[in-house]
Amino acid sequence: MMNEKEIELFLSELDGTQTREEAAIKKVRFPPLDSFRQERIIKTSLSHIEDVKVTISAELGEKILKFREVLNLDVGTVLDMEKSAGDAINVYINDIKAAQGEIIIVNDKFAVRINSITSPKKLRRESE
Structure with a gap:
């Protein structure tokens, strides 16, 4: 698995067909998984x-x-x-x-x- 610096180095060595802005690395922040854990009450019946x-x-x-x-x-x-x-x-x-x-x-x-x-x-x- 590559870290951020290794990824930047890899992208800088590309043949130049992409601009630096197109190949920019951005961190993505995901919402915590706990927010998706909504208690669902399931009614069961035989x-x-x-x-x-x-x-x-x-x-x-x-x-x-x-x-x-x-x-x-x-x-x-x-x-x-x-x-x-x-x-x-x-x-x-x-x-x-x-x-x-x-x-x-x-x-x-x-x-x-x-x-x-x-x-x-x-x-x-x-x-x-």
């Missing part, structure tokens, strides 16, 4: 994402079947899973583990009570 659809699933267990057993599945077939009421399960949002819950029974139907939610930082790391 209303613009309220209608975004996500898939929520709960993992009740896995079952290994032979292919012939899969072919024999029919409407009303019951597959016994290793989980039952009171057991802890993982809850997924769009196939990413987002929470842990517990299987409960409400009005003769299975439901999930959310016990803990995974922090957003962990969700980002796991999805990458």
Whole structure:
């Protein structure tokens, strides 16, 4: 980086096509950056994402079947899973583990009570 004297020397050695006034060096004063830092209040709302659809699933267990057993599945077939009421399960949002819950029974139907939610930082790391 050249200082002012080096720049003046360089300009004085030009072939003379420019006059000294055209090649004069002038200091420029910029306003302090603090004057541009105006506090902008941004109103945020979740209303613009309220209608975004996500898939929520709960993992009740896995079952290994032979292919012939899969072919024999029919409407009303019951597959016994290793989980039952009171057991802890993982809850997924769009196939990413987002929470842990517990299987409960409400009005003769299975439901999930959310016990803990995974922090957003962990969700980002796991999805990458």
